[in-house]
Amino acid sequence: MLGAFALIAAAIAIPALTGWNVHVRSFPPLHAEWTPRVGLGLPAAVLLGALVIWRGQRVAKQLTWRRLQIVVFVVALGWLLSxxxxxxxNGIGTILNHRYEYLGTAREVTDFGATLNEYVARIPFQHENNWPVHIAGHPPGALLFFYVLVRLGLGSGLAAGLVVTVLGATIPVAVLGTVRLLGAEDFARKAAPLLVFSPAAIWIAVSGDGMFSAFAAWGAYALARSATARSRQTKVGIRRPWVRMVVWAAVAGLLFGYCVMLSYGLLLLGVLAVTVLVVARSWWPLPVAAVFGLGVVGVFAANGFAWWEAFPVVHQRYWDGIASRRPPEYWMWGNLAAFAMSAGPAIGASLMGVVSGGIATFRKRPRFAPLSATLQGEAGRKSAGTSMRVVLLLAAAGWMMIALADVSNMSRAEVERIWLPFAPWVLLGATVFSERTLRWLLVVQVVFAILLQSLLQTGW
Structure with a gap:
């Protein structure tokens, strides 16, 4: 965690002290401005933070799973809103109303089919009626989502913001459910407070990428449901496991396929999908999920938007814009600092946990044994080791997606929102530490989030 703070400090201090223009608004590595304030939601945020530090771990251990899911959703919603x-x-709807966001364009669309047909042509800067930056930089799935909200009468900034916020509150529910399905309920319970009280909430509640994160998390959950359908038959008496496997694989394919139509970078979710199947030791869902995922992409292509035709055009617009002026010498590591601010400094502990815990676990000499005090005998030790491998592999998948996104050279700045779908999986790596360490990590996350939101005015 100290390494994460050092990285953040360097990313803030170097441009400020040297005058190095890294081309983001006011407060690199974040797209933000220094605007200290005390707002309406601050007392609620402080109260929720204090409560989770005091009782969060105990509640997560004691509640039945169904009640825990409900509590996680309600508290996550409260944290996001506060x-x-x-x-x-204005903190909920103003950013979505900005001219570079999706909502304004969604209000203007009257024929979405016609919009798809002209979508690629209007991406380049040279087009006289080019799209606003976020429309141009993403496939049309995001625009379609907000277009539907407008048609449903939820097209105001506040209404759309509340929809995105509610979806964002389901992210930890889906991630924890995935971890449990893959056989690590003990670690899911440990992770619950950390996943809910992440600084990422600052961006999840006000950006389209928060909605992207929800689709990604539920896609992983559906894939885990499919991959574990046969094993769950013997445990809970499920009938027709093959039917359930196919249905959940189809849902996973639809969600992951739609993620690809929300953001070009979410193609990296393939790493997460493969990891879920590896952990579940089942490849049966893969062909069904692939067919339905490609089907989503195919439907958009049949109606005028071919992903493979759009991507090179988007790549060119990206380099025609400000990205070409953002120095890679800074952003190759400045991106990681921005991610550490958005996901929270606990990602430093996560990386340490993945590396150290991974080496120790796969050598069959676990260094971290969070359940050793409560699990007795050889069976208990084996169970703890298996659970640990689940969270280590999922966290490693999160870090792999971050690494690939960083070296792609298509993520210079703004990753505090762009990498939101990867953040909860990365944070799972911190759960290999003791409950005492986790409590201190939670303190840091809560305090850091409140200070960040109170001192900086973020751009999305």
Missing amino acids: LALVDGW
């Missing part, structure tokens, strides 16, 4: 409301009610 941070957003530091800026008052």
